[in-house]
Amino acid sequence: MFRTALRNVLAHKARLLMTVLAVMLGVAFVAGTLVFTSTLSHAFQKSSEKGFAQVDVALRPDESTHMGPGEAARLSQKLLDRAERLPGAGGALGEVSGFAALADKDGKLVGQGWSTRGGNYYAGKDGRGTDFRYPVKDGRAPQRAGEIMLDARTAERTGYQVGDTVRMSVDGPVRQEKVVGVFTTDDGGVAAGGTLVLFDTRTAQSLFTKPGEYEQIILTAAKGTSQAQLLKQVEESLPKEVEATTGKTLADEQARMIDREMSGMRTFMLVFAGISLFVGVFIIANTFTMLVAQRTKELALMRAVGASRRQVTRSVLLEAGVVGTIAAVIGLVTGIGIAVGLRALLNAFDLTVPDGPLLVGTDAVVASLVVGIGVTMLAAWLPARRAAKIPPVAAMSSVHATPTTRSLVVRNTIGSILFAAGAALVLLATGMGFNEAQAPMALGACVLVVGVFVLTPLLSRPLIAAAGPVLRAFGVSGKLARQNAVRNPRRTAATASALMIGLTLITGLTVVAGSSQQAINKMAADSLKADYTLSMANYRDLSPEVEKTLRDLPDVTALSPLRRADAEVDGTSHWLSGVSGKDVGKLVNLDFDSGSFAGLADGGVLVDRATAKENDWKRGSTLKFTFEDGKREKLTVAGVYRGNEMMQGLMMDTSVLDPHTQRPSDAQVMVKLKDGVSAAGKDRVAKALGENPAILIQSKQDIADATAQEFTIMLNMLYGLLAMAVVVAVLGVVNTLAMSVFERSQEIGMLRAIGLDRKSVKRMVRLESIVIALFGGVMGVGLGLFFGWAVGELLGGAFSTYSLVVPWDRIALFLTLAAAVGVLAALWPARRAARMNMLAAIKSE
Known part of the structure; x- marks a missing residue:
């Protein structure tokens, strides 16, 4: 055997x-x-x-011991000195790091999309030592403000050398820094195409932490001391709020x-x-x-x-x-x-x-x-x-x-049960929350697809019969193509199902992406009255200096930051948004259930409807705040508004929030200009900020265009990955037609003998292929639209502006591509059928 x-x-x-x-x-x-x-x-x-x-032992703040709002306390210089005096410590250094955007010689951001970081070169307490993490390749280490070192990879690809002045930004404002050295590093982020800029320790602390504070302390073991021994010494002698790791x-x-x-x-x-x-x-x-x-x-x-x-x-x-x-x-x-x-x-x-x-x-x-x-x-x-x-x-x-009627009845019954169960699961999932619905919707989608596949032989006859009027226009070839396509429903179903899977995914993804894009565009249009929003290119926080700089521009008519902080309110942690109570009403659209933006000017708090309902707050309620500086204050709810994706939670004037914030920072800044949206106005804003490559200045149209570009890139990637499934489906159509031609050799020979010419034989095979491909395409598009709608129902809970958008032009293109797949797949089988020797074919079994 x-x-x-x-x-x-x-x-x-x-x-x-x-x-x-x-x-x-x-x-x-x-x-x-x-x-x-x-x-x-x-x-x-x-x-x-x-x-x-x-690194033998590293010390970090223990986040688990931190209670209340704000960040955990960082490590002090006193703790560093104490750690350095441990008997098993050979050396110690303090580490500080954060975001740092470097511009190349053309003013473009370097390392975008990867790690763009800044850190400190620790030269010891007296500033005369060396940092073993960063061996100096050229020049020297930075010693004062205005001096930096670049990693060797970044220096090579940007062309910067010792003595050059570079433009960079840490949290918004442009900084002019002099390159005094180049160093080598094994940092994984740098190896992956990122950048690492080093400052002297004092400058790094002023940028990323506070003077005298470190994010991490690194210890090296003295000769004859193991990592475990040094770790034990650290754990026995240092505070409990410090976490030690080898x-x-x-x-x-x-x-x-x-x-x-x-x-x-x-x-x-x-x-x-x-x-x-x-x-x-x-x-x-x-x-x-x-x-x-x-x-x-x-x-x-x-x-x-x-x-x-x-x-x-x-x-x-x-x-x-x-x-x-x-x-x-x-x-x-x-x-x-x-x-x-x-x-x-x-x-x-x-x-x-x-x-x-x-x-x-x-x-x-x-x-x-x-x-x-x-x-x-x-x-x-x-x-x-x-x-x-x-x-x-x-x-x-x-x-x-041939298969018995009983077997077909059993198959159709099983298919109907699976189809109904899958559809019911998907419909049930649309009524759940987004997180809870993912598993049942995925299961329902799989069961539904299997059900459709099992039912495909039953569906093939009516759907292919619908193409009869069109096929009749091709005479005998069209009639034979229709009959051949439904002659073996199981084979036709299996062939069409392969294409159906690919088009289901492609159609569903296109519907969801198009609907999401429109929802984000509508959100920006409905919620924003500002001409421009400013944010960091990596969407980290902006320095308050950006807001102060823009306030000095003569053509700015309204300006407000969206400042983020956290606090405990009635014993529960909440995010706060700090805004300009005087201008915010001119920059955003919000619907109020009660109160208005005017309540902010009097030191009141605005609360979104969902948060107010959850905590049983209403206009006039008194809330007890514990801010990140530990101070407590009672504030009154001045209004309840309908939140959206941009504005939600608790909102107060920056004059109330800032005194309690250790390091104020803005998620974005909203600006309204005298002349509205214009190239000249945008250019003036950019110049006021030093044409900083790390800051995005976007109008509502810019936001829409950026969103469209992101969705287009994502869809193109997914289309590329799904193209492989479509290629496999094409091979399936070729395979089926080739074997079908082989099986029907005798029949084709008889047709040729009674007068069907080679051209008509080719047309017959091509039409059969197109019908099968379009059958799969129609089922795929139908399922894709259903799944796109179902996923949209889930997203509608997260995006209030979400609504279903059916891209009819794309769907027409998908069906055209399905027909093209049929034409392409039929090339070789049609040629083979037309070139068949009619006498040899008639004698074949």
């Missing part, structure tokens, strides 16, 4: 080629994902380990964090590989079903001469195993090539990856073989089981019994 299986694989090489390609594509994506993410993760981890190589633990934590970040990317890419393999299952099942049907006599004769059902099943599964092994090996090699290509692509876009070897782990090899062989054998199991049931008497006939 093993020899028989091998012989059949060799005898049907051309017919099995599409199966090999389908499995190979899916396996290649799986292998490429695993190799690429493992290589990336390994490179970052090794780079991270180097960064911690000289360098090895820090490296392990960093490795786990990197692995978590990579796992998200890994899961995302494997989902699309899974979709491709799922689509490939239809092709494999179709292929083996047709091969079994063509070998009815052969299998029946094998049964007649003594082969058992188990042996016949095993023979077909062995064929699938051989095909799966070949596809898995080719897919693994192709996947390694994909991983190499992805790494080169990142480097080409200046998204540098740390140096390291290509890591082809056992997980990639095992996964490739298991997936390739497993998927192929699983898809071939039903055809193998069907082959085993062929009775020996079937050897007398060239055609085995």
Whole structure:
């Protein structure tokens, strides 16, 4: 039986080629994902380990001991001096870091999208020591305000040298800094294309913490002292609000964090590989079903001469195993090539990856073989089981019994139950909260798709019959194409379903993306009256200096920050928004249930409707605040408003909030100008801020355009990943048509003999292909619209401005592409059918 299986694989090489390609594509994506993410993760981890190589123990504030609003207390110079005097400590240094945006010589942000950080060069208490973290390559360390060091990678790609003056920003205002040195580092963020700018410790503290405060203290062990011994000394002698960790633990934590970040990317890419393999299952099942049907006599004769059902099943599964092994090996090699290509692509876009070897782990090899062989054998199991049931008497006939009416009734009943259950789950999920609804909606979507697939043979006849009037225009070829398309509903269903899966996802994603984009645009239009909003390019906090600078502009008519802080209100933690009570009404649109913006001027608090309802607050309620500086104050609710995505929570005037805030910072600043939105006005605002590349100045149209660009990039990426599933679906149509032409050789020969010319034969095969592809396309678009609506119902709870947008132009394009898929897939089978020798075809069995 093993020899028989091998012989059949060799005898049907051309017919099995599409199966090999389908499995190979899916396996290649799986292998490429695993190799690429493992290589990336390994490179970052090794780079991270180097960064911690000289760290024996690190001290950090223990966040778990911090109670109340505001940040946990940082580490003091006194604590650093005390740690340095420990008997097992060989040295100690304090670390400070934060966001720092560097502009290149063209004024553009360097390292955007990756780590753009600033830190301190710790030169000891007297300022004469060296920082072992950052060996100086050129120049010297910064010693005073106005001096910085650049990492060597950034200096190389920007062209900055010692002595150059650079423009940069930490929290908004532009700073002119002189480069006094270049250093080398094993920092993972720098290795990945980020930037690291070093200041002297005093300057770094003034920018990122407070004078004399550190975020972390790093200790090195004295000779003869282990990390564990030094850690024990630290834990015995230092305050409980300080957390001590060994360098090895820090490296392990960093490795786990990197692995978590990579796992998200890994899961995302494997989902699309899974979709491709799922689509490939239809092709494999179709292929083996047709091969079994063509070998009815052969299998029946094998049964007649003594082969058992188990042996016949095993023979077909062995064929699938051989095909799966070949596809898995080719897919693994192709996947390694994909991983190499992805790494080169990142480097080409200046998204540098740390140096390291290509890591082809056992997980990639095992996964490739298991997936390739497993998927192929699983898809071939039903055809193998069907082959085993062929009775020996079937050897007398060239055609085995067709599926019984009972089997079709059972299939349609199961399909209807699955369809109803899936639809009910999805509809039930739309009435839940966003987080609770995700699992039932995903399950419902899967069950619904399976139900539609099971019902597809039943749906094929009426839907394809609807194309009858159009096909009749093509005469005999059109009539034959329609009849051929519904001749074997199961095969047509399996072929169309492969395309349906891809178009369901593409349509659903397009609907959700388009609707979300419109919701965000409407939110900006409805909630904003400001001409411009200003925010950091990385959406971190702005310095209050930005607001002060803009207030001095003569053409500014209204200005308000959106200042963020936290506080305890009646014993519960809440976020606060500080605004200009005088101007905020001119800059935002809010609907009030009671009160107005005027209440802010009197020191009152505005509360959004949801928060007020949750806490049973109303206009006139007195709230007890405990601010981050520890001071307490009673404030009165001056109004209740309807919150939106931009404004929600508790709102008060900045004159009330600022005295209690340690480091005031703004999420954004809203501006209204005399001349409204204009290029000249925007240019004046930009010049007032020193044309800072780290600050975004956006009108409502700019926000809409940026949102549209983000959605377009996201959709293009998803379309690219889903294109593989569509390619596999095309292979499925080609495979089905090629085998269908082979099965109908005698019939085609007879048609040619009675006068059907080659051109008409080609047209017949093409039309059959287009009908099958459009059948899959219509079902895919229908399901995609339903899922898009269902997801939109969930998002509507989060976005008050969300409404369903059906992109009819895109849907028309998708159906046109489905028809094009049909034309493309029919090229080779149609040509083969037209070139068939009619006499040889008539004699064939």
